[in-house]
Amino acid sequence: MKLLDIGEVAARTGVSPSTLRYYEEIGLIASVSRHGLRRQFSTEAVLQLKLIGMGKSAGFSLDEIAEMFGRDGVPNLPRLTLHQKADDLDQQIRELKSLRDTLRHVADCPAPSHLECPTFRRLVTIAGRRGVGRGRQSAPIVPRAATPRR
Amino acid sequence: MKLLDIGEVAARTGVSPSTLRYYEEIGLIASVSRHGLRRQFSTEAVLQLKLIGMGKSAGFSLDEIAEMFGRDGVPNLPRLTLHQKADDLDQQIRELKSLRDTLRHVADCPAPSHLECPTFRRLVTIAGRRGVGRGRQSAPIVPRAATPRR
DNA sequence: ATGCAACTTCAAGCCAACTTGAGGTCAAGG
DNA sequence: CCTTGACCTCAAGTTGGCTTGAAGTTGCAT
Numbered sequence: 001m002k003l004l005d006i007g008e009v010a011a012r013t014g015v016s017p018s019t020l021r022y023y024e025e026i027g028l029i030a031s032v033s034r035h036g037l038r039r040q041f042s043t044e045a046v047l048q049l050k051l052i053g054m055g056k057s058a059g060f061s062l063d064e065i066a067e068m069f070g071r072d073g074v075p076n077l078p079r080l081t082l083h084q085k086a087d088d089l090d091q092q093i094r095e096l097k098s099l100r101d102t103l104r105h106v107a108d109c110p111a112p113s114h115l116e117c118p119t120f121r122r123l124v125t126i127a128g129r130r131g132v133g134r135g136r137q138s139a140p141i142v143p144r145a146a147t148p149r150r
Numbered sequence: 151m152k153l154l155d156i157g158e159v160a161a162r163t164g165v166s167p168s169t170l171r172y173y174e175e176i177g178l179i180a181s182v183s184r185h186g187l188r189r190q191f192s193t194e195a196v197l198q199l200k201l202i203g204m205g206k207s208a209g210f211s212l213d214e215i216a217e218m219f220g221r222d223g224v225p226n227l228p229r230l231t232l233h234q235k236a237d238d239l240d241q242q243i244r245e246l247k248s249l250r251d252t253l254r255h256v257a258d259c260p261a262p263s264h265l266e267c268p269t270f271r272r273l274v275t276i277a278g279r280r281g282v283g284r285g286r287q288s289a290p291i292v293p294r295a296a297t298p299r300r
Numbered sequence: 301a302t303g304c305a306a307c308t309t310c311a312a313g314c315c316a317a318c319t320t321g322a323g324g325t326c327a328a329g330g
Numbered sequence: 331c332c333t334t335g336a337c338c339t340c341a342a343g344t345t346g347g348c349t350t351g352a353a354g355t356t357g358c359a360t
Contacts, residue, residue, distance in 0.1 A: 007336065017337085018319060026317095036326055037338045044265050050274055054249040057209065057242055062317075068253070074263055075256050082257035089250040092207055093243055099204040100239040103218070106225050107232035114225065115194050124200055157306065167307085168349060176347095186356055187308045212347075 003032065003040040013049040028052065028066050058089055098126055153182065153190040163199040178202065178216050208239060248276055 006017045015023075023029045024039070029048055031039035048069070055065040068085065070076050077085075102123045111117040156167045165173075173179045174189070179198055181189035198219065205215040218235065220226050227235075252273045261267040 005337075016319085019317085021338090022318060038326085038336080039338090047265065047271065047274055051249075051252070054245050054252075054274075057245050058249050059207065059209070079257040082253050086250045086253045086257070089246055089253070093246050093250070095204050095207050096239050096243050096246065099201075099208050100236045100243070102201070102204075103232050103236040103239070107229040107236070115197060121197065124197055124204075155307075166349085169347085171308090172348060188306080188356080189308090 002043055003035075004043060004045070005035065005038050005040060006031075009041045009045055009049070012046050013053075015049055015053075023052070023062075026062060026066070028062055058092065098123060152193055153185070154193060154195070155185065155188050155190060156181075159191045159195055159199070162196050163203075165199055165203075173202070173212075176212060176216070178212055208242065248273060 004012070006020055009015070009020060010017050020029070020041075021039075024031060029041075029045055029052075031045075032042050033040045051069055052062075052065055055068065056062075060068070067077060068075055068082070075082070102120065105117075105119055105123055106114055109117055109119065111120070114120040154162070156170055159165070159170060160167050170179070170191075171189075174181055179191075179195055179202075181195075182192050183190045201219055202212075202215055205218065206212075210218070217227060218225055218232070225232065252270065255267075255269055255273055256264055259267055259269065261270070264270040
């Protein structure tokens with residue numbers, strides 16, 4: 001099986017080497033061996049990292065992601081929990097759509113103040129039609145990492 | 151116009167008073183006046199906070215949100231930029247759907263290791279079919295705030 | 301008039317998720 | 331053989347987004 005060293009994984013995934021080391025340290029991913037000092041990753045790691053990226057983008061913490069997909073890539077959560085997470089995602093997708101539509105509307109609507117525009121108000125309020133006093137809503141904020149902007 | 155004091159806004163939005171003060175401090179929202187020492191918010195603030203919540207959930211930083219909707223609620227970004235953000239959201243929605251489907255699949259698929267399941271691999275890889283080496287991908291991570299869990 | 305819950309300020313603290321820096325190892329190419 | 335650059339470890343620093351604590355004020359119901 002082909003092995004990748006950390007730079008190669010970084011290049012393929014956009015995740016920096018230091019982050020990869022950090023992920024390994026917290027048990028989110030694992031390297032399969034060492035070549036001298038150097039970590040060797042299997043190509044599976046690339047897939048795993050894609051999954052991790054999706055999880056982050058959905059607002060899950062690294063701990064939650066580790067729970068969902070196991071340090072080894074095998075999920076250890078009960079079905080019910082997984083389906084619940086999926087339901088959460090559905091709700092979040094609704095919110096995102098609403099925000100997207102709001103942004104598009106704002107870009108095009110010539111109203112002086114959007115807070116007065118009925119279309120705007122409707123867009124903003126629909127997403128709330130569920131989960132008003134509910135448990136989990138928000139997604140996390142990542143330092144916008146994939147862009148290696150320095 | 152009806153005025154709300156901070157506790158009332160907190161009750162209606164699920165955003166804690168300390169967070170509201172913080173948001174005001176960084177210029178994300180504004181109170182319209184004081185009643186004695188106490189901040190008074192207009193009911194618009196509730197709407198604004200809904201918007202802010204959506205923005206956070208989409209992974210925007212508070213700074214970005216402030217840019218998008220202005221400290222005063224009026225967006226000051228050029229159309230093009232807004233449409234770009236909307237496009238980003240579309241991409242993110244695709245990722246979220248893919249993650250949702252992956253979770254559901256994982257919940258139901260009896261394969262021993264999912265990394266070997268072709269369905270799984272397909273689900274994970276499709277979302278990547280755009281933006282492989284691209285600029286912005288990920289969404290931020292917020293401390294799971296809306297749930298006042300203590 | 302008094303008590304008290306809900307507010308106030310300000311500084312400090314906290315957590316997740318990384319990044320940075322110093323100082324060191326090592327393997328492969330010239 | 332020697333350089334070079336990509337890797338290594340470990341500790342400390344950074345950033346965003348809040349929360350907490352101490353110490354004080356105040357509107358309002360009793």
